[in-house]
C-alpha cells in the first residue's frame with residue numbers, strides 16, 4: 001500500500017500483474033491516496049478492513065475471480081455498491097463493454113495505459129461521484145423539509161377549515177381550501193423573509209395584470225396569481241446567505257441549491273391536492289424563452305404560459321429594486337424590451353407594457369380617483385362596487401375590483417374574515433357616481 005495525504009481521495013487498484021499496478025501507482029501517486037490488491041479475494045479482504053475507497057480501478061482479466069465477477073459482487077454489497085468502478089481492459093469489442101457495464105462499471109480505460117487518459121477519467125468520475133453524493137444529501141434534506149412543511153401547513157389548514165365549517169355556510173369548499181393553503185404558505189414566506197414575501201406579492205400582482213391583458217380564463221388567472229405568490233416557496237428552507245447574496249455570484253453547492261429551488265417549489269406545491277395546477281408554473285419560473293434558463297433548460301412552447309409570465313414579472317420586480325428612482329419604469333421597460341425573444345416570449349410584450357403602466361409598488365393610499373372613496377370593512381354593504389381588488393394581507397384575492405357586492409359576496413368576505421385577517425380598509429365607487437341599475 002502507498003499512502004500520501006489523508007485529505008486526498010483514495011483509489012483501490014486491483015490487477016494481478018504487478019507491473020500494471022506499478023504503472024498506475026506512478027501515474028496517480030501525486031494526487032491520490034492509493035491502495036492495491038493483486039486478486040479479487042485480496043481486494044475483498046482489504047475492503048473489509050480499511051476505509052472504503054472513493055474509486056476502484058479494476059483489471060478485467062484475472063485468475064479465479066475475474067473483474068466482471070468481482071464488480072458484480074461489489075455492487076451487490078451495500079457497503080461497496082456506490083463506489084464507482086472503472087475497468088482497465090485490453091478488450092475493445094462491444095460485447096465486453098456491454099458485459100462490463102451490466103456488471104456495474106461506470107467507464108473503461110483501454111490498455112496500453114496512457115497516463116493522461118487515466119488521470120482525466122479518474123478526475124471526471126471522482127467529480128461525478130461527488131456531485132451524486134451532494135445531490136443525494138440535498139434530496140434527503142428536501143424530503144425531510146417537505147414532510148415538516150406539509151405537516152405544519154396541514155395543521156394550520158385544518159384549523160382554518162374548522163373555522164370555515166363552524167360558520168355553517170354553503171361555499172365552494174375546494175376554492176376555500178386552496179385559498180387557505182396559499183394563505184398559510186404565503187404567511188410562512190413572510191415569516192421567513194420580508195423581502196422574499198414583498199417580491200412574491202408584487203410578482204403575483206404583475207403576473208395577474210399580464211394574464212388579464214392576455215384574456216386568459218379566470219381560473220387560469222387565479223392559478224397564475226397563486227403561482228406568483230408562491231413561486232419562490234422552494235427558497236423557504238435555504239440559508240440566509242442564499243437569500244441575501246446576488247444570485248449571479250453564487251457558485252458550487254450554493255449555485256446548485258439555488259438552481260434547484262423551482263424543483264423544490266413544485267414538489268412542495270404538488271404535495272397539496274388542491275394546488276396541483278400551479279406546480280408546473282413554479283417549476284418553469286426560471287426557464288428562458290431561448291432555452292438558457294433552469295432547472296430543465298426548456299424553451300419556447302415547452303414552458304407554461306404561467307411560468308413565462310411569472311419569470312417576466314419576477315424580472316420586472318427585481319429590476320425595479322435594482323433601479324429605484326423617478327425613471328425606474330423607463331429603465332425597466334428598456335431591460336424588458338431587450339429580453340424579448342431571448343429571455344422572454346415576445347408575445348408577452350404588449351401585456352408586459354400594460355403591466356408596467358399599471359405597476360404600483362406599494363400603492364399610495366392617497367392616490368384615489370375622484371369617484372372612489374376609502375371606507376372601513378365594517379361599512380361594506382350590498383350594492384357597493386369595489387374599485388380595487390380586495391386581497392387578504394398575504395395577497396389572496398377575495399373579491400375582484402368592479403364587483404358589485406351581493407349577499408353572496410358579502411358572505412364570502414365575512415367567511416374570510418373568520419379565517420384570514422383582511423386589510424382594515426377598502427375602496428368603493430362613490431355612491432353618487434354609481435350608474436343607475
Ligand SMILES: [Fe+2]
Nearest residue numbers: 231232285286
Ligand atoms: Fe425564483
